[in-house]
Amino acid sequence: MRGFLVACAALVLPACAAVADTPPAAAAADAGHAMLTVLTSADAETQLMALVLTKAAMAKGVTPQILLCSAAGDLALKSPPPEALAPLQPKGASPAGLLRSLKAEGVKVDVCAIYLPNRPFGAEALEDGIGVATPPDIASVFTAEGATVLSF
Structure with missing residues (x-):
């Protein structure tokens, strides 16, 4: 796991530096474009860093x-696992x-299309407002x- 986090940091830090060096006009050009966090x-x-x-x-x-x-689909549950609630x-x-x-704040949140069919519960277990994505x-x-x- 530590190796994974180091690898993530190696990818994220240069990206953060690039964003910091982005001129305001270029940043404004990106405004409104779509971003999918998987x-x-x-x-x-x-999970927290992705969010x-x-x-x-x-x-x-x-x-x-x-x-x-x-x-990560378990985050969408009305009763998420204890580790997802820990500060x-x-x-x-x-x-x-x-x-x-x-x-x-209006962000669309869905679980994968195959999440629920592979669980012992249905959509009733999901937090209100969370959907099931279609491919x-x-x-x-x-x-x-x-x-x-972004994929985490």
Whole structure:
């Protein structure tokens, strides 16, 4: 896991530096374009960081959408696992709490089309307002011109 986090940092830090060096006009040109955050990790720190970056992009004018698959789909449940509710440093946020906050701010949140069929429960277990994505709908998001896809 440590190697995975180091690898993620190696990818994210240069990207953050590039964003910091982006002239305001170029950043404004990105405003309003689609961004899809695909979250599959069961790791609470990875989940929270993915959502923090999604929120930061939204603050820059990007229109985010979140797709929760595999173990990360459990964030969409009315009763998420305890580790998804645990506050993490430095700000005491939890993955489930930040996901709910993003949803309340209008971010579209879906679980993967194969999430529910592979669980012992149905859509009634999902938090209100969380949908079930269809492959064609998600393909439309990530193939849109100028779209950004983050995968965690």
